[in-house]
Amino acid sequence: MTTTTVQTDAPTFDNRQDFADELINLARANDRVVAVCNDSVGSSNLTKFREEFPDRLINVGIAEQNMVGVGAGLANAGFIPFVCAAGPFLTGRALEQIKADVAYSQHNVILCGMSPGMAYGELGPTHHSVEDFSWLRPLPGLDIVVPADGPQTRSALRNAVADPRPTYIRVGRFKVPQVSGDNAGLERGKFVVAREGTDVTLIATGTEVSRALWAAASLAAEGVSARVLNAAYLSPLDEDAIKDAARQTGGIITAxxxxxxxxxxxxxxxxxxxxxxxxxxPMRILGLKDHFSPTGSTAFLLDHFGLSADHIVAAAREVLNRD
Incomplete structure (x- = not known):
């Protein structure tokens, strides 16, 4: 039985720190690991990497299309490139290169979407990366990984070096609590069962996993047993876990x-x-729908778009009460 609980006042962490530390560890062990960025050494948290490996960081400047092409060339030459840029600019500006140079060409580039979702808060929709799933999921042969915390971020990087393949990893900036063990391991194409349950299933990804766990705890107090699935991989998709949820519980909420x-x-x-x-x-799908965001902090925006634990609880109640 898997029962993960996360206190609402638990300490929170910036996943970019785990990203930076693990990338350095991997580079020390493997001289094929390199980093490529778009004048984002600071925001991609690559400062210490640059200090230790000045010859293995390529800064192409604000030229994201070129950046992905450089990454593809490095991969073709036998390197393992981690191509790092803010999510909206990596996936928006360089989408054609991601399609042609990475996914279609099957070059083993690890695309790191830094500060994804609405992590840039007050900088507004131009800096939010909320379309990346929609743009990248249709591309054949591209893995999409969304770690929920620091340990899962480290696991995603280790997987990328152990078995290099075209991959997009969301590296969160918005601070989240730890929802997995220190040695958490992600398995390609598999959801993580964060909590067992029999009445309803909550399928969440990234920042929403901790909120789904808070919602499950609230539902448990009402006598509702909620299964929580951490959708760490959006591609390949864990269809078996989804089918089990549909057959074994009375409804599904996604966040x-x-x-x-x-x-x-x-x-x-x-x-x-x-x-x-x-x-x-019955299902309820929680997320952004047909609206650019207003100005506000990330926490405000998540609540504004119905992505709080309370909204997840309300959606579960609605599904379970449906005739």
């Missing part, structure tokens, strides 16, 4: 710090919708 058009909820709904009639269950 993502992203636009719901083509994101986690859409992926889950596609699987559920293709099940035989008797296995289909």
């Amino acid at each position: 993502e710090e992203a636009n719901v058009a083509g994101g986690l909820g859409a992926a889950v709904a596609s699987v559920v919708g293709q099940l035989e009639d008797g296995a289909r269950v």
Whole structure:
């Protein structure tokens, strides 16, 4: 039985610190590990990497399309490039290069979307990366990894070096509590069962995993047993976990710090919708819908778009009470 609990007042951490520390550890052990960035040494937390490996950091300047092409060239030459840039500029400006130079060409580039979702808060929609799932999920052969905390961020990087392949990793900036053990390991294409449950399933990714766990604790106090699945991989997608949730619980709620058009909820709904009639269950998809964000902090924006634990609880109640 898996029962993870996270206190609402638990300490929170910036995943970029674990990213930076683990990348240095991996570079010390493997001289093929290099970093490429777009004049974002500070915001990508690569300062210490540059100090220790000045010849293994390539700063192309504010030229994201070129940056991805350089990463593809390095991968083709046998290196393991971690291409780092703020999520909106990496995926928005360089989408064609991600498609052609990385996914189609199957070059083993690790694309690191730094400060994804609405982590830049008050800088507004131009700096928010809420469309990345929708843009990248349709690309064949590109893994999409969304660690929920520091240990899972480290695991994602270790996996990328142990088995290099075209990969996009969201590296969170918004501070979150730890929801997994210090030695957490992610398995390619698998969700992590953060909490067992039989009444309803909460499928969350990234920043929303801790909030889903808070929601599950609140539901438990009401006598509702909520399963929590940490959707650490959006591609490959864990269809078996989704099918089990549909067959074994009475409803599914998805929560993502992203636009719901083509994101986690859409992926889950596609699987559920293709099940035989008797296995289909009601769903609610939580995320951004047809609106650019107002100005405000990340915490404010998550609540504004219905991504709080209370909103997840309300969605679960609605699903379970549905005739």
